[in-house]
Amino acid sequence: MSVIAPTAGEVFRVTIRKALQSNPSATWVNTYEIAANSAGLPEGTFANAEEVRLAALTIYEWERNLHLVDVLFTRVTVSTWVDDSTPYNGDEFSALPVTASGLRVAPAPPLGLESCLFIERQPLAGRTGKIYLRRCLREDDVSAPAGKTNLESTYRTALNDNFAANEGNLNLIQLLSVEANALMVMASRNSSGDAVVRRVFGISASDRVVNKKTDNRWFNRSV
Numbered sequence: 001m002s003v004i005a006p007t008a009g010e011v012f013r014v015t016i017r018k019a020l021q022s023n024p025s026a027t028w029v030n031t032y033e034i035a036a037n038s039a040g041l042p043e044g045t046f047a048n049a050e051e052v053r054l055a056a057l058t059i060y061e062w063e064r065n066l067h068l069v070d071v072l073f074t075r076v077t078v079s080t081w082v083d084d085s086t087p088y089n090g091d092e093f094s095a096l097p098v099t100a101s102g103l104r105v106a107p108a109p110p111l112g113l114e115s116c117l118f119i120e121r122q123p124l125a126g127r128t129g130k131i132y133l134r135r136c137l138r139e140d141d142v143s144a145p146a147g148k149t150n151l152e153s154t155y156r157t158a159l160n161d162n163f164a165a166n167e168g169n170l171n172l173i174q175l176l177s178v179e180a181n182a183l184m185v186m187a188s189r190n191s192s193g194d195a196v197v198r199r200v201f202g203i204s205a206s207d208r209v210v211n212k213k214t215d216n217r218w219f220n221r222s223v
Contacts, residue, residue, distance in 0.1 A: 052078055176200065
């Protein structure tokens with residue numbers, strides 16, 4: 001398994017590292033999985049490392065459009081989908097240095113780092129996948145009926161309309177379309193230890209705003 005010479009059906013993990021510009025020690029990551037497309041199935045072969053890199057940067061640009069301007073993107077890492085206990089091999093990952101900020105302006109005060117935009121990845125069958133994105137939300141994006149914080153319906157509708165559009169910066173069409181070179185997938189292992197790879201067909205914003213502590217291990221994997 002190698003990011004330099006991809007093989008058929010290989011899954012890659014994309015890790016995007018971010019920091020708060022006003023407090024660079026406040027860092028967190030989000031991770032995704034991608035695979036090469038073969039007639040709509042995640043069973044193809046990337047032609048070269050550049051195709052893998054471009055797929056990873058597609059997710060990075062998508063995230064930038066969702067995050068507020070005080071978020072600094074510091075690194076994108078592409079790695080083979082292997083257990084963390086696997087001995088180090090330099091061919092199994094590629095670090096892509098980036099130094100760019102989020103693109104969403106904040107005329108209203110931002111919510112704290114614990115408040116996460118909750119996006120669901122939709123496979124053909126089985127459970128949906130969860131994406132929790134910190135520092136995407138402003139105070140005017142949410143309401144709190146009965147003390148429970150929810151995404152405002154107008155902003156949620158706007159997000160989901162953009163996610164579903166055929167063009168634009170928020171749709172990830174390059175990773176969700178049957179014509180795409182790369183597909184977003186969800187990879188896990190079953191009880192026998194075998195890899196289970198499911199293609200993601202769509203994404204949608206939930207009406208829930210999820211709170212995750214800043215030291216939550218979900219965001220603090222080594223990269």
